[in-house]
Amino acid sequence: MDIIQFLLDLLFSEAVFVPLIFPGLLTLTVVIVVIIWFERKLAAKVQLRYGPLYVFKPLGGIVQLVADLVKFLFAELIVPKGADKRAFLLSPVILFTFSVAPVVAIPLSSGYAAVKSDLTLLIVPALLTLAPIFVLILGWSSDNKFSFIGGLREGYMMMAYETTMFVAVLAMAVTYSSLSLIDIAGKQSNGLWGIVLNPLAAFAFFVAMLMTTARFPFDVTEAESEIVIGPYTEYSGIYFGLCLGASYAKLYVLSLFFAVVFLGGWNPLIWPLNLNPILPGVAVLVKAFLVMLFCVFLRSVYPRFRIDQALQLGWHKLLALSVASVVLALVLIGLGFEVG
Amino acid sequence: MAGSISEKLGDLATQVSAVSPGRLLITVDASNIVETARRLHEMGFDHVKSVTGTDYPDENRLEVVYHVSSFENLDLAAFVLQIKTSVNRFDPNLPSVTGIWPSAEYLEREASDLLGIRFEGLSAKGRLLLPETFAGGPPLRKDFKIRTEGIDA
Amino acid sequence: MSEERFLELLIGPQHPGSGHMKITAEMDGDIIVGFEPNIGYVHRAVEKIAETKTYMQIIPLVERPALPDTANHNLGYTLALEKLLGIEAPPRAQYLRTLLAEINRIHSHLYGIGIHGIFIGSSTMFMWAFADREPWMELAQQLTGARLTYSYMIPGGVRRNLPEGFKDNALKATRYMERRLKDYDKLFVHNPVTVARLRDVGILKKNLAARIGVVGPTLRASGISYDVRKIEPYCAYPHLDFDVVVREEGDSHARLLVRVEEILQSIRIIRQVLDEVPDGPVFLESYIKLLSPKIREEAEKTQIMRFPATFAALKPPKGEATSRVEAARGEVFYYIVSDGSPQPYRFRMVTPSFRNVVAFKYALLGRRLADIPAVYGSLDYFPPEADR
Numbered sequence: 011m012d013i014i015q016f017l018l019d020l021l022f023s024e025a026v027f028v029p030l031i032f033p034g035l036l037t038l039t040v041v042i043v044v045i046i047w048f049e050r051k052l053a054a055k056v057q058l059r060y061g062p063l064y065v066f067k068p069l070g071g072i073v074q075l076v077a078d079l080v081k082f083l084f085a086e087l088i089v090p091k092g093a094d095k096r097a098f099l100l101s102p103v104i105l106f107t108f109s110v111a112p113v114v115a116i117p118l119s120s121g122y123a124a125v126k127s128d129l130t131l132l133i134v135p136a137l138l139t140l141a142p143i144f145v146l147i148l149g150w151s152s153d154n155k156f157s158f159i160g161g162l163r164e165g166y167m168m169m170a171y172e173t174t175m176f177v178a179v180l181a182m183a184v185t186y187s188s189l190s191l192i193d194i195a196g197k198q199s200n201g202l203w204g205i206v207l208n209p210l211a212a213f214a215f216f217v218a219m220l221m222t223t224a225r226f227p228f229d230v231t232e233a234e235s236e237i238v239i240g241p242y243t244e245y246s247g248i249y250f251g252l253c254l255g256a257s258y259a260k261l262y263v264l265s266l267f268f269a270v271v272f273l274g275g276w277n278p279l280i281w282p283l284n285l286n287p288i289l290p291g292v293a294v295l296v297k298a299f300l301v302m303l304f305c306v307f308l309r310s311v312y313p314r315f316r317i318d319q320a321l322q323l324g325w326h327k328l329l330a331l332s333v334a335s336v337v338l339a340l341v342l343i344g345l346g347f348e349v350g
Numbered sequence: 351m352a353g354s355i356s357e358k359l360g361d362l363a364t365q366v367s368a369v370s371p372g373r374l375l376i377t378v379d380a381s382n383i384v385e386t387a388r389r390l391h392e393m394g395f396d397h398v399k400s401v402t403g404t405d406y407p408d409e410n411r412l413e414v415v416y417h418v419s420s421f422e423n424l425d426l427a428a429f430v431l432q433i434k435t436s437v438n439r440f441d442p443n444l445p446s447v448t449g450i451w452p453s454a455e456y457l458e459r460e461a462s463d464l465l466g467i468r469f470e471g472l473s474a475k476g477r478l479l480l481p482e483t484f485a486g487g488p489p490l491r492k493d494f495k496i497r498t499e500g501i502d503a
Numbered sequence: 504m505s506e507e508r509f510l511e512l513l514i515g516p517q518h519p520g521s522g523h524m525k526i527t528a529e530m531d532g533d534i535i536v537g538f539e540p541n542i543g544y545v546h547r548a549v550e551k552i553a554e555t556k557t558y559m560q561i562i563p564l565v566e567r568p569a570l571p572d573t574a575n576h577n578l579g580y581t582l583a584l585e586k587l588l589g590i591e592a593p594p595r596a597q598y599l600r601t602l603l604a605e606i607n608r609i610h611s612h613l614y615g616i617g618i619h620g621i622f623i624g625s626s627t628m629f630m631w632a633f634a635d636r637e638p639w640m641e642l643a644q645q646l647t648g649a650r651l652t653y654s655y656m657i658p659g660g661v662r663r664n665l666p667e668g669f670k671d672n673a674l675k676a677t678r679y680m681e682r683r684l685k686d687y688d689k690l691f692v693h694n695p696v697t698v699a700r701l702r703d704v705g706i707l708k709k710n711l712a713a714r715i716g717v718v719g720p721t722l723r724a725s726g727i728s729y730d731v732r733k734i735e736p737y738c739a740y741p742h743l744d745f746d747v748v749v750r751e752e753g754d755s756h757a758r759l760l761v762r763v764e765e766i767l768q769s770i771r772i773i774r775q776v777l778d779e780v781p782d783g784p785v786f787l788e789s790y791i792k793l794l795s796p797k798i799r800e801e802a803e804k805t806q807i808m809r810f811p812a813t814f815a816a817l818k819p820p821k822g823e824a825t826s827r828v829e830a831a832r833g834e835v836f837y838y839i840v841s842d843g844s845p846q847p848y849r850f851r852m853v854t855p856s857f858r859n860v861v862a863f864k865y866a867l868l869g870r871r872l873a874d875i876p877a878v879y880g881s882l883d884y885f886p887p888e889a890d891r
Contacts, residue, residue: 057630235520235876314624316873397716404849421713453716479543
């Protein structure tokens with residue numbers, strides 16, 4: 011009895027529950043399965059076709075991704091002869107790890123968070139800056155010119171969005187005068203969400219999010235008609251699944267972040283629902299899911315940009331926008347606007 | 351039109367005649383082809399539609415036909431000139447007209463690939479349509495017989 | 504260890520964005536400094552095979568290289584053959600030939616626009632364009648019996664008469680297409696990302712385009728108003744009212760716009776043809792007399808002309824003939840030399856894609872790697888048609 015109680019306590023403790031179950035790896039897997047199914051289904055509806063249909067037809071093929079995952083697991087893992095084996099095999103794993111890692115900083119409610127620190131706002135963007143390095147290593151180690159070019163493109167894209175993202179986050183930190191995600195979500199309980207207080211920062215961050223997760227129109231890294239599938243060309247089997255899953259994991263983490271910082275976190279939940287430590291987290295998850303839905307919908311609408319056009323957009327327009335958002339935040343604070 | 355062309359070409363062409371509505375036949379010697387091309391280009395004929403090589407093994411010659419017309423001059427565009435020359439079948443050398451009509455480049459490359467005609471002055475080398483490892487005579491000549499698999503081969 | 508500045512990229516036949524050809528691109532970073540298209544991967548020796556086939560057997564042979572656009576190639580060959588034979592098809596047949604040629608032009612342009620879309624990343628455009636080819640292929644099936652390779656035009660006329668209810672179906676399809684073109688415009692043609700990708704990309708200036716000999720929408724988008732249907736009108740085109748679509752910019756976006764606009768012009772032509780098609784026979788009277796009475800009766804009853812063995816040994820008189828037609832991708836040129844035997848002595852076919860290969864080099868030097876699919880799709884280069 012004691013051991014079971016101990017294990018249950020361990021399981022539901024914040025340090026284990028958040029990274030592993032909710033909103034960590036288990037929820038991530040479920041969300042990725044659903045969001046990719048949704049992406050394909052939505053694109054299919056726009057494109058006058060069915061999309062995933064046959065795998066478990068009553069539900070409309072929602073289990074398609076599980077079937078794909080099983081297929082990936084059974085596929086042969088091919089390592090090219092001239093590839094740098096250690097880098098080739100390790101980098102997708104590390105890439106996926108760093109794409110999922112920031113989820114530990116997301117708070118589920120004002121009392122339930124894995125990392126209780128004053129700096130959780132910075133953890134998410136900071137950990138995500140490590141991911142593109144491993145895409146570069148992926149591309150280089152594959153011994154394939156197209157992978158190499160794809161990896162370089164990922165490096166260039168990082169140059170395009172990173173500064174914008176950090177400046178937009180800075181704007182929000184200034185608006186809320188706090189670097190703790192729990193504080194920030196708490197300060198949005200009066201109904202004025204971040205997106206209303208500083209729409210410029212929200213927009214700049216959203217576009218930077220599209221750039222970092224390679225959603226259309228910034229699909230530059232994986233431009234299929236130009237560089238086969240970019241850095242992931244030589245990968246097969248579950249490694250390919252990890253590579254593509256990494257960008258969806260980034261999308262998931264950034265959507266959770268967006269929901270907490272800009273969309274009010276777990277507000278507005280009234281009294282009975284915000285008692286249980288998990289239910290506010292469900293509200294955050296629902297908001298994040300809606301953001302993800304919009305991001306994947308853009309696949310059906312836009313072609314892809316060229317790398318130099320994406321870079322120009324990032325440095326000319328988005329950086330200006332995010333700097334303007336910092337100015338807006340300073341003006342708000344200067345006017346004596348008290349937040350929360 | 352036939353009159354003005356034969357006037358322009360003078361005695362370069364051995365024959366200029368209208369063969370059907372919009373089609374004029376000009377026969378020239380292989381050595382005069384570049385000068386003919388230059389004069390026709392001055393008249394306004396600015397591109398080559400086709401370079402055809404026909405094999406006449408009995409007469410021991412390869413007949414090369416250039417079909418030429420105009421894009422920019424819409425009056426001349428209604429006419430397609432057929433410029434015919436002949437080269438020896440065993441030593442087919444012809445000066446290239448790509449200096450005057452750049453549009454002939456790929457057409458001459460195809461003729462040299464499939465018929466074995468050597469165009470002097472053609473800058474691009476190498477086979478165009480046939481595989482690089484193709485061994486055997488030029489396919490479009492009459493002595494190249496198509497072999498049906500299972501029957502002849 | 505040597506240090507090389509230029510990266511040699513082989514965008515070979517096994518590449519999602521290369522079609523059936525190999526492109527050797529030398530890259531200085533992201534800029535293309537050398538570009539060599541290597542064609543011939545699908546050379547199937549149509550010209551040589553034609554020397555061993557009878558004239559009627561060449562009709563399907565000539566259609567096979569250019570699959571999206573078979574009717575226009577069929578038409579060109581049939582016109583050249585009729586010149587050799589010295590005959591002319593009856594007026595109703597000429598109108599029906601025009602009808603099929605324009606239907607084919609529409610769905611070939613949709614193919615080109617769809618491929619262009621997927622090359623620059625818009626999978627929606629690809630799916631929509633290919634889905635919208637379906638009404639046109641259905642119409643063609645009602646008219647000719649086949650969806651893609653029709654073999655509809657034979658020397659002397661056409662194989663089948665206009666079926667019942669065709670006019671209503673065709674007009675429905677034209678109205679549908681006009682609605683869809685508005686959707687295409689909003690989603691793809693004037694999508695800001697598309698415009699950013701295609702504007703000022705791969706410019707072919709007017710005199711360069713004429714000098715290097717490109718044809719079709721590529722030529723017309725560079726400011727040269729050359730359309731064989733106006734220069735040397737054939738079939739019913741002298742009696743029809745339509746515009747040649749010309750744009751001045753010469754970039755990839757202009758080529759895309761020319762194609763979209765040509766679909767509208769083709770719809771205009773189809774409506775006129777259906778209104779004005781004259782009554783009469785669809786096959787030459789003097790040839791019908793050559794058929795046995797039983798076949799004549801069957802043709803009369805079903806309005807379908809079966810190929811009787813009479814035509815198998817068709818022997819045109821000795822001579823030569825050339826013909827040119829405006830296919831969807833450009834001008835197709837045929838040159839047939841006959842020596843009086845059932846097989847042609849020399850059969851020459853110059854397809855528009857073969858004449859457009861040069862445009863790659865001139866349009867892409869100095870551009871970026873991502874412009875290769877943008878320009879490739881805008882030229883609507885179809886490798887099997889180029890290699891024959």
